[in-house]
Amino acid sequence: MGLNEMHAEAVAGVVDRVINRYRRDPTCMLQILREVQEACDWVPPEAIDRMQAMLGVPRTKIEGVAGFYSFIYTEPRGKYRVLFSDNITDRMQGNRALMERLCSNLWVERGKVSEDGLVSVGKTACTGLCDQGPGMLVNNYAIAGLNLERIDEIAELIRNKVPLADWPPAYFRIEDNIRRADILLNADFTPGEALLAARARAPSDGLNASNMRSWREGLPSGIGGPGATLDEIKRSGLRGRGGAGFTTGLKWEACRNAQLKAGHQRIVVCNADEGEPGTFKDRVLLSKCPDLVFEGMTVAAYAIGATRGFVYLRGEYRYLLDHLNAVLAHRRRQNLLGKDICGLPGADFDIEIHVGAGAYVCGEESALIESLEGKRGTPRNRPPFPVTNGYLDQPTIVNNVETFAAAALIALRGGEWYAGIGTKQSAGTKILSVSGDCERPGIYEYPFGVSIRQVLADCGATDTQAVQVSGPSGICVAENEFDRIIGFEDIPTAGAFTIFNKSRDMFEVARNYVHFFQHESCGFCTPCRVGTSLLKNLMDKLHYGSGSPYDFAEIEKLNQLLQSMSHCGLGHTACNPVLDTIAKFRPAYDKRMMQQDFTPAFDLDRELSSARQMTGRDDAGAHLETEHGGQS
């Protein structure tokens, strides 16, 4: 038997084990690919052969899914796959020098696999470690607080082929860094409490539905969904914490009222994709109070009559998976999940965790559902909306992690109590992920209505030039706006609060964000797929000194087009960081307007850089004289 056949046999064994654990269910394709890769270091063609045979799906489908996700490799990427987080904060913390050091220590070129096939070093979008960066992922496990010393140690471990499991545990310690806690992060909460409170609130024995239809529908197949709990959620004024701010009570009600087809059930999905650069509060909620989040999901299930739940956990948070599964198992033992929850006959609900694989767009709720179904994460055409036609065409609610945590507290303490916190239009608290130029980066929970200035003072930010609120798709706030407040009536936010002091170049901030959107566009629709690349090229053109006022007009036009023609929110917001910084930090752009008139982006000298690299020459003779020779 040749080496290759042995290899193929071993691979098939791995695939069989994984597929059987997923009940040979093609909707678990992404999970299967991810686990096969964890065992084989990549997804070899033989694995796809086996999946094709065992799942009965065409190869085009498997390769289509595998090709969509950044963290699934259909080509070998080494035994150690290192990805440096490349958010703007990582750059400010010096990730570039660290990456170069690791590359030179390991004799590997950035983005390539080392000649011995041992290691690859690349970069990835924000890993949610901005408060303790620079960060990296090694085989999808997060390491924070990198410095030169640790990089040298890591190079040594890799060179000596030390298995990841034997690396010093201290590397993998991720801090919560909670700097200000309020009702959520301070909640002194006993698992099950909120469910019992919800049950006690129902008119008689907790099975009395507030309307006859859900009584009929709910009883035999699931939790009756007493209207009293839904009423509390509505009374609280709770709005979604994932960015769009949709009223949670209305979403739940629409799902509860959606007609159930035969054999269908209602679904609760927790969106823990947290891909917006600069956001890391869901990571902390899940590590510090997972019970509160799971209980919120169960409360939702109770209120709408759902029987199945999912958490979609971003791939970067893979390290949380085992702990979260242990918490779920514990809840099952406590009868807080499973059948007849809290002794309520028919109250059946369980939660499974699906792990993403490096695709920001999967945070968009319909793309998330596609991904949960084991497909490419392409946003759906809407209408219909998930509340009526969601996971496998069943009525589905998708809510953010923080929304569920708040819902659990509302079930426990009542809607009125919650509505009394925050401002009139924005009830409750908001958790901010503070990072960038300040003394105390970390997690800050405030009642809505807190001013930008207050947050800056609390985290020890001085000499602040700008704050990017809610990440690249949010808004960039300048100094004269620091008295504005966090709240749906003024500055809504999914949680990112990235601070830039006066030494920072806001043009480079915007350029980093534009690169992010270009990398994360799903590629489904023309305007976003091509437009984000055009925008990236324009920003790079300005960066290299070939910009003229003509290019400003082009950026404006692209923005119009992306706003009006794009298929989903990613395309709609992709120009935001550029427009905001042009409007508010014009000098940063004017510095780049080296040209009065249109100048082509093409620069012959820059194009020759690959030739210089190949010949190992960088002397004057290897350069052309150019009129506007911006150095790359």
Add this chain to the structure above:
Amino acid sequence: MSYTFTLDGKVVPFVDGQTIIQAASAAGIFIPHLCYHPEFKPHGSCKLCTVKVNGRHTASCTMRAAPGMVVESETEEINAERRALTQMLFVEGNHFCPSCEKSGNCQLQATAYHLGMMSAHYDHFFPNRAVDASHPEALLDFNRCILCSLCVRASRDVDGKNVFGLSGRGIKTHLIVNAKSGRLADTDFTLADKAAQVCPVGVILKKRQGFAVPIGERKYDKAPISETAETTEGR
């Protein structure tokens, strides 16, 4: 039940379940489109068919018609946006129309003429895409693929074969075929497949057919795309 909406001021009748583009083409009104084909489930990706419905942009191939909608299509603003999308599709791939067998029969080219596109405007990306000439009867020139997924839908939904699929993400999205080797010859594709006939551009081409119909006498040479048969196919 039958209802009406207005399209650029004209009253257009429709029946329950019809999309805007279906109702429009049944009424003989042309809305530019590339990924829409009356015989397949709409995809909604190229965005050429975008119209304004009650003031909001939306793809007319996926939006169901509703009574009383006020739809705008042939406005200077919308056509300028459509023109920009066509330009994007041109620079994203490698389209050298004079040497393309599909020239004159190509919907992208015809749509560009219809919209008055005079240049590519943006810098070309010049992607590096290999041609697949492995199959005895057909050639795949990926340089011209606009990712409309019509071949994917035709092969999956009509031929029951899944010969084609999309892989990659973002600007790296690309067409793949159903073979471990990645070659069309190793799939069960034949020229009799529906998928062999649906490509709106010059990707899926019949071999040994070069210029059988001379340029100048081809479909869109005779009449602009807005006046050819497809317009009313949705009837």
